[in-house]
Amino acid sequence: MSGAEITPDQTPVLNRMFRFQWEKAQDSYVLLYPEGMVKLNGPAGEVLALVNGQRTAADIIQTLQAKFPDADGIERDILDFLGDAREQRWISL
Amino acid sequence: MSNAGSACNGQPSLNAVPTHGQPLWLLAELTYKCPLQCPYCANPTNFASKTDELTTAEWVDVFTQARELGAAQLGFSGGEPLVRQDLVELISEARQLGYYTNLITSGVGLNEHKIADFRTAGLDHIQVSFQAADPEVNNLLAGSKKAFAQKLKMAREVKAQGYPMVLNFVTHRHNIDQIDRIIELCVELEADYVELATCQYYGWAYENRNNLLPTRAQLERAERITNEYRDRLAAAGNPIKIIFVTPDYYEERPKGCMNGWGQVFLTVTPDGTALPCHSARMLPVEFPNVKEQSIEQIWNRSNGFNHFRGYEWMKEPCVSCDEKEKDFGGCRCQAFMLTGDANNADPVCSKSPHHGLILQAREAAELPVHDEPIYRNERNSRVFCKG
Numbered sequence: 111m112s113g114a115e116i117t118p119d120q121t122p123v124l125n126r127m128f129r130f131q132w133e134k135a136q137d138s139y140v141l142l143y144p145e146g147m148v149k150l151n152g153p154a155g156e157v158l159a160l161v162n163g164q165r166t167a168a169d170i171i172q173t174l175q176a177k178f179p180d181a182d183g184i185e186r187d188i189l190d191f192l193g194d195a196r197e198q199r200w201i202s203l
Numbered sequence: 204m205s206n207a208g209s210a211c212n213g214q215p216s217l218n219a220v221p222t223h224g225q226p227l228w229l230l231a232e233l234t235y236k237c238p239l240q241c242p243y244c245a246n247p248t249n250f251a252s253k254t255d256e257l258t259t260a261e262w263v264d265v266f267t268q269a270r271e272l273g274a275a276q277l278g279f280s281g282g283e284p285l286v287r288q289d290l291v292e293l294i295s296e297a298r299q300l301g302y303y304t305n306l307i308t309s310g311v312g313l314n315e316h317k318i319a320d321f322r323t324a325g326l327d328h329i330q331v332s333f334q335a336a337d338p339e340v341n342n343l344l345a346g347s348k349k350a351f352a353q354k355l356k357m358a359r360e361v362k363a364q365g366y367p368m369v370l371n372f373v374t375h376r377h378n379i380d381q382i383d384r385i386i387e388l389c390v391e392l393e394a395d396y397v398e399l400a401t402c403q404y405y406g407w408a409y410e411n412r413n414n415l416l417p418t419r420a421q422l423e424r425a426e427r428i429t430n431e432y433r434d435r436l437a438a439a440g441n442p443i444k445i446i447f448v449t450p451d452y453y454e455e456r457p458k459g460c461m462n463g464w465g466q467v468f469l470t471v472t473p474d475g476t477a478l479p480c481h482s483a484r485m486l487p488v489e490f491p492n493v494k495e496q497s498i499e500q501i502w503n504r505s506n507g508f509n510h511f512r513g514y515e516w517m518k519e520p521c522v523s524c525d526e527k528e529k530d531f532g533g534c535r536c537q538a539f540m541l542t543g544d545a546n547n548a549d550p551v552c553s554k555s556p557h558h559g560l561i562l563q564a565r566e567a568a569e570l571p572v573h574d575e576p577i578y579r580n581e582r583n584s585r586v587f588c589k590g
Contacts, residue, residue: 135273
C-alpha cells in the first residue's frame, strides 16, 4: 500500500473521513475529522485545495506551477506530499 | 545545568493575564435528559435540580459567538442530545457556520429517518456509545432491556448512510475482560475509530468507583490484547483506529487535564453555564453563564476561566516541579474531590502527599464487589440534590 510512487496520471480524492476548509481563526487550511483537526502548512493547503476527485496529479502540478512560477522543482514536492497524504489516509488515488 | 532553574530565573508575572489558546472545541450539552441510566455518567449527580435549558435561538447565538473565537469542532452531547426536538435545526445552523459537527449519542431514540435528516442538515459524524459487547451486560449497565439491539441497528445504519463512525465503549471492571469481543464487534460494525475509554471517575462514576475500577491485572491484560489486535488489524490493511484510555488511578503522574485549564475546551451546559471542562461544575468556583456574558468575555476575561490558567495558583509540590508545564498539576476536579482543595496537586501524582488515596483505591479494586451500583436516574439524583 504505502511506498508506491504517486504518478502524475493518478487522480487524488479526499477520503470521506475528512473535511477540508479554510479556517480564518487559524489563518490556514485545515482538515477536520471526528473530534480532531489538522492544521496544514501553506504548500500542503495549496495542493489539497486542488484535490477534487477530478484533477489528476499532473493537473495539480500544472496549476501550481502557473500560480508560483518562481518555485523550482515543485513537481517532486507535490508528488511526495500526495504520497504522505495517502499514507495518512487523507486521500485515496 | 538544570532546567528546573528556569522557573526561578523567569520574570515575575505580576497581574499578567496568563496566555491562553482559542476555544477550538465547543461541547454543547443540550440537555440532561437521557433514557439510559449508566452508573458512570459524567453528568452532575444533582442534575435533577437543573432543569433549565437554553432555547434554540440561545444555542445558535452561542455557536455563532464561539465560531468567531475560533471554535472548529462542535459536539452535540447531553444527556441524550436526541431528546432535543430542535436538533436538526441546531445541526443545520452549526454546519452553515463552518463547524465540524459531531453527534455524541447512545443511539437510543435514533432511527434511519433521523440519521438521513441529520445528514441533509450537514451532520459530519456520529459517535455511538456502547456499554458492553453482549446484550446482557450492556442492557444491565444501561438500565434498559432493548438498548443493545437498538445500538447495533443504528451503528449499521450510520455506516450505511456514509458517515464516519466512532464507537465508544466506556470500560470498567464489568466489561474490560471482554475487550476481545468488544474489538471484534467494532470491526464487524466497520467503525472508523474505536475509543476504549476508561470511566472517568467524576460525577456518577466517582460515587460508583469501587464498583467500576478494574484491577491492575485486568487493565494490563486488556491493553495487551488491544495491542495484539492493533498489530493484526494493521497487518491485514484494516484502517480502523483503536484508542485505549487507561484510568489515571494506575499512573504515577497526572494527566495534562483538558490540555490545560481554559486552553482548548469550552463546555456549555443545558442551562447555559460555561465550563472549561464538563466536570468543572463541581468546583467551588463561580462559572459564567452565556445568558449573562458574551462568549468572548467568558473565554478571555471571566474569573471562572482565568482561575486555573497559568501557574500562580499552584501549591507545593507543583510550584517547584519541573513537570508542571507538562501536566499543569493534573486535574483540578480530582484534586478537589479527593483532597478537598482544588489547588492541591492531583493525588494521582506520586509526589502528592495525598497519593495514598489513590493507592487505597487500587487496593479496594482487588476486593470483590457486592454492592449494586447507583444508577443515574431522576430518583437517585434527587437524593444528591438533598445531599
